[in-house]
Amino acid sequence: MAPMMKPTDLQNANLTWQDDGAPYSPDYDDVYFSREGGLAETHYVFLQANQLVARWQALDAELIASDSHAVFTIGELGFGTGLNFLSCWRLWQQTACQRLRLHYISCEKHPLTRDALGKALQQWSELAQFSEQFLRFYPDHSAGYHRLPLPDITLDLYYGDALALLQQQSSCDDSKIATPKVIPNARTDAWFLDGFTPAHNPALWSDEILQLIADRSRCGTTLSSYSVTGRVVRSLQAAGFTVEKQKGFGPKRVMLFAQFAGSTERRPDQSPDRTTAASIDGMAHRVRPETAIVIGAGLAGSTVARALANRGVQVTVVDKNVGIAQGASGNRQAVVQMRLNRQADTHWQFHVHSYLYALRYYQALSNQSDNALNWHPCGVLTLDSAYTHTRKAASADDYGHYPPTMLQSVTAADSEALCGIPLQEDGLLQPGGGWLNPAACCQLCLDHPLITVRTNTHVATLTQSTDHRWQVIDDQGQLTGSSDVVIIANSHAAGELAQTELYPVTALRGQVSHVSLTAASQALRSVVCSERYLAPAHGGLHCVGASYVKHSTDDQLSEAEHRENLQKLGNITTQLGFDEHSPATGRVGFRGSSQDYIPLAGAVPDPDLPELRYGSTQHTSAPPVEARLTGLYMSIGHGSHGTVSCPLLAEHVASLACGEYSPLPQPLADCVDPMRFIRRMRKRLR
Ligand code: SAM
Numbered sequence: 001m002a003p004m005m006k007p008t009d010l011q012n013a014n015l016t017w018q019d020d021g022a023p024y025s026p027d028y029d030d031v032y033f034s035r036e037g038g039l040a041e042t043h044y045v046f047l048q049a050n051q052l053v054a055r056w057q058a059l060d061a062e063l064i065a066s067d068s069h070a071v072f073t074i075g076e077l078g079f080g081t082g083l084n085f086l087s088c089w090r091l092w093q094q095t096a097c098q099r100l101r102l103h104y105i106s107c108e109k110h111p112l113t114r115d116a117l118g119k120a121l122q123q124w125s126e127l128a129q130f131s132e133q134f135l136r137f138y139p140d141h142s143a144g145y146h147r148l149p150l151p152d153i154t155l156d157l158y159y160g161d162a163l164a165l166l167q168q169q170s171s172c173d174d175s176k177i178a179t180p181k182v183i184p185n186a187r188t189d190a191w192f193l194d195g196f197t198p199a200h201n202p203a204l205w206s207d208e209i210l211q212l213i214a215d216r217s218r219c220g221t222t223l224s225s226y227s228v229t230g231r232v233v234r235s236l237q238a239a240g241f242t243v244e245k246q247k248g249f250g251p252k253r254v255m256l257f258a259q260f261a262g263s264t265e266r267r268p269d270q271s272p273d274r275t276t277a278a279s280i281d282g283m284a285h286r287v288r289p290e291t292a293i294v295i296g297a298g299l300a301g302s303t304v305a306r307a308l309a310n311r312g313v314q315v316t317v318v319d320k321n322v323g324i325a326q327g328a329s330g331n332r333q334a335v336v337q338m339r340l341n342r343q344a345d346t347h348w349q350f351h352v353h354s355y356l357y358a359l360r361y362y363q364a365l366s367n368q369s370d371n372a373l374n375w376h377p378c379g380v381l382t383l384d385s386a387y388t389h390t391r392k393a394a395s396a397d398d399y400g401h402y403p404p405t406m407l408q409s410v411t412a413a414d415s416e417a418l419c420g421i422p423l424q425e426d427g428l429l430q431p432g433g434g435w436l437n438p439a440a441c442c443q444l445c446l447d448h449p450l451i452t453v454r455t456n457t458h459v460a461t462l463t464q465s466t467d468h469r470w471q472v473i474d475d476q477g478q479l480t481g482s483s484d485v486v487i488i489a490n491s492h493a494a495g496e497l498a499q500t501e502l503y504p505v506t507a508l509r510g511q512v513s514h515v516s517l518t519a520a521s522q523a524l525r526s527v528v529c530s531e532r533y534l535a536p537a538h539g540g541l542h543c544v545g546a547s548y549v550k551h552s553t554d555d556q557l558s559e560a561e562h563r564e565n566l567q568k569l570g571n572i573t574t575q576l577g578f579d580e581h582s583p584a585t586g587r588v589g590f591r592g593s594s595q596d597y598i599p600l601a602g603a604v605p606d607p608d609l610p611e612l613r614y615g616s617t618q619h620t621s622a623p624p625v626e627a628r629l630t631g632l633y634m635s636i637g638h639g640s641h642g643t644v645s646c647p648l649l650a651e652h653v654a655s656l657a658c659g660e661y662s663p664l665p666q667p668l669a670d671c672v673d674p675m676r677f678i679r680r681m682r683k684r685l686r
Helices: 038-048 052-066 083-095 114-121 125-137 162-168 207-215 230-238 299-309 346-369 412-419 438-446 491-496 559-567 572-576 610-614 639-657 666-672 675-685
Strands: 023-025 070-077 100-108 144-150 153-159 188-193 217-225 241-247 254-260 291-295 314-318 334-336 380-383 408-410 427-430 434-436 451-454 459-464 470-474 479-483 485-488 505-516 527-529 541-545 585-594 600-605 628-636
Touching: 038 052, 038 083, 038 217, 052 070, 052 083, 052 100, 052 188, 070 083, 083 100, 083 125, 083 153, 100 162, 114 125, 125 144, 125 346, 144 346, 153 162, 162 207, 207 217, 207 230, 230 241, 230 254, 291 299, 291 470, 291 479, 299 314, 299 438, 299 451, 299 485, 299 628, 299 639, 314 479, 334 346, 334 639, 346 438, 346 639, 346 666, 380 412, 408 412, 434 438, 459 628, 470 485, 485 639, 491 505, 491 585, 491 628, 505 559, 505 639, 541 559, 585 639, 600 639, 600 666, 600 675, 628 639, 639 666, 666 675
Parallel strands: 070 100, 070 188, 100 153, 188 217, 291 314, 291 485, 314 451, 380 527, 485 628
Antiparallel strands: 144 153, 217 254, 241 254, 334 434, 380 427, 408 427, 459 470, 470 479, 505 541, 505 585, 600 628
């Protein structure tokens, strides 16, 4: 398998512009779209050839009749200017399905810059309404997997080489789940092959890529392209497609249409069966949960509840507290700041991608709600003194693997222009970061017709019946409810449940201090961090936080921690007219912090695995399996960076639960997988 590309390995498209304003690639010596009616050609070759409208309508009618929901997934090779995507989105809106959702995934090796894309799309006034919404979220940097929070469609842009991207795509492969399969693997329903002509770009039409396409197809999946090269036709046939040459667009004689004839849907004990007959788009492979119970109404639970409700799942959110967002998610101001890694490793990629998604997520939520969540992407400046007691001082060279749009070195001399106040230290700026009100964010996420919230409900036990439904029982022994899936999103309290009691997530007390603004501090525009963060004033108060106290269950405010918070702001305080004795109010919360500082998100491992039961494999001679509990997921251990990790991991967990492609590629899904602790135990025991 090809190694994962680093976010900084990406090169934008090298373009020239033709007289009619159409983009052209000198590197591939080919056009992005036909100059004669590009929009009509897109419609003919991709949308019409794959019979999208008829298939969507038929599926939607079936879903309405069976009172259920499903997703239809399109995969594209070559996003280019997004013309295919935008036309497809428009057609999707016109079709107005009620129960079906659309997931569009596109691979692109050289994304256009935002300016070039804006220019290329200008000529399609029919698509202006869609282009405008799309451009607001379009990323033109960072290799990897980008999910865009568009209103009625899920768009994943995979940046890098299509071969590596498809190899690493998470396919919800549950072949290691010991219990019978309830949720099917993610599969693609239609493919648009649009990666320049095979003669000029053979790599994108290789046997390996076409085989991956087959592996990710279901029986009846369709595929189309304008190219009918003999080698491509033969490779597709060898991979299990029946291929037809159809009449081409306009003067073009032929185009390619293909349909996957075999099925890769299989039980763990079966080898791939290419002969299983199933009706095209049949409902049999689209069974998905209709009900969910989410335990925890903080940011992790609220975002996952919303991600499930967006997929048509009826969700009940239960919380032991008197209201939502009573834990660490209840602070007045929470900072959205990416964790920095000196190594360009998998953790770095996880932090980069969850941060980029979080910024888009909060922007979308802010746009929809008149900024009721108080999202302020004002930048986060981390001063060199932030590293005094933790690591060696930061130097820009240590972080050269971050794209400059995400991280910039700034000198003290620049600080006033950037943050509104002059500072005496150099630092690192995250220009897209900022702060928000996390409780308001939770409220907005939970404000959905398919979500019901039940507070004052302390879940004590989870049991699963033989039909795989979960029963949720409270601490009084009363049945709170039952559902197809349960998501444990109650931070360190996950330790109270038998299925998740052994995971290393501990409570870490954090006290935030609220100090009144001063004449000097009101000019502060960005979040500034030394060993503590200081947020710009809101409602006359600045939040300074937060303390880190291990092994404490005390929820009372502490004067000593106020003093420590202000002291650890370093010399910013004196400059702004505060000192450690400035009067402060505040709030205490408890973060759930994991042993390796990476959240735990995914399907819950079977607690009967010997490592979990006995702390070793020595009590069994059975070969190691990665058995998981069907329909039970977790999203916990977000620590002090939950504002960054919760939105993406909510999508990840909801995608796993619904048998959809996760926004995380497999290496990142493995990085957050709770199973990692069991794998580590096994390594140690070997
Ligand atoms: N579908 C596009 C549209 O609607 O504008 C047109 C795509 S253009 C004909 C082909 C695209 O394939 C280019 O943007 C190019 O950068 C991309 N591409 C070429 N080789 C690739 C590869 N190996 N992996 C991913 N994308 C690739």
